[in-house]
Amino acid sequence: MSGKWWLPWAFVAVGCVSTNAPEQVIPATRVAGRLPPELIQKIVRAGYGKFRVCYEHGLSRDPTLTGKVIARFVISRTGKVTNAAIGSGTTIPDHQVAVCVVTAFYGLEFPEPDGGIVTVVYPIMLSRG
Secondary structure, three states: OOEEEEOOOEEEOOEEEEEEOOOOEEEEEEEOOEOOHHHHHHHHHHOHHHHHHHHHHHHHHOOOOOEEEEEEEEEOOOOEEEEEEEOOOOOOOOHHHHHHHHHHHHHOEOOOOEOOOEEEEEEEEEEEO
16 A cells, blocks of 8 residues: 655744645745754655655555644754654544654754754645555
């Protein structure tokens, strides 16, 4: 089974930048650290394979599964994700999928941010394609 996902917007905490996702416009990315939101988005998108595996496991339990996972994660001074949690606003009804997706963020590696840690709130929409 396969699915698709897209990112309607991402929050990284203070100034604004708009970018486009392949299937829709991403309204605003907010940044509060010194790591460009475009770079964060590029690295998260490179990890889609991990998110897809989580979603496909959920689809095997419920072929109609669809929803949003809000991932809240912290990028440390070294570029490693040191904390990841399910954020408020998550709508996917399969809690195992949400936990799997958020846990996958620990496997992402970012460049060292200038000036400290970066906190990111990143929504991922999951639906069958």
